[in-house]
Amino acid sequence: xxxxxxxxxxxxxEKLNQMLEKLDLLEDKTNMIKFITIKEFAQIRQCxxxxxxxxxxxxxxxxxxxxxxxxxxxxxxxxxxxxxxx
Numbered sequence: 001x002x003x004x005x006x007x008x009x010x011x012x013x014e015k016l017n018q019m020l021e022k023l024d025l026l027e028d029k030t031n032m033i034k035f036i037t038i039k040e041f042a043q044i045r046q047c048x049x050x051x052x053x054x055x056x057x058x059x060x061x062x063x064x065x066x067x068x069x070x071x072x073x074x075x076x077x078x079x080x081x082x083x084x085x086x
Contacts (some may be wrong), residue, residue: 035064035071045081 036044042052056063062076 034074035066036077037069037071041072041077046057 003046013045038049038052038056038074042049045052045055055061057074061072063070063072
């Protein structure tokens with residue numbers, strides 16, 4: 001039985017390139033996710049932090065507790081605000 005080392009290396013290089021492409025796609029997707037705090041939300045909505053806090057505390061608002069502060073994924077917050085305007 002003969003093993004062609006060059007072919008095996010080429011196959012491994014091709015697999016590695018495919019894995020790198022998948023990693024790049026994953027990194028692109030993670031860069032699309034942006035969390036904002038109550039303070040940032042208040043600035044975007046041009047409201048007080050107290051009003052933003054009340055919004056964050058609504059049961060159907062998609063906020064999460066991170067460490068000692070609340071945050072919301074930006075696209076989720078936009079969707080929620082748009083739905084409320086309808």
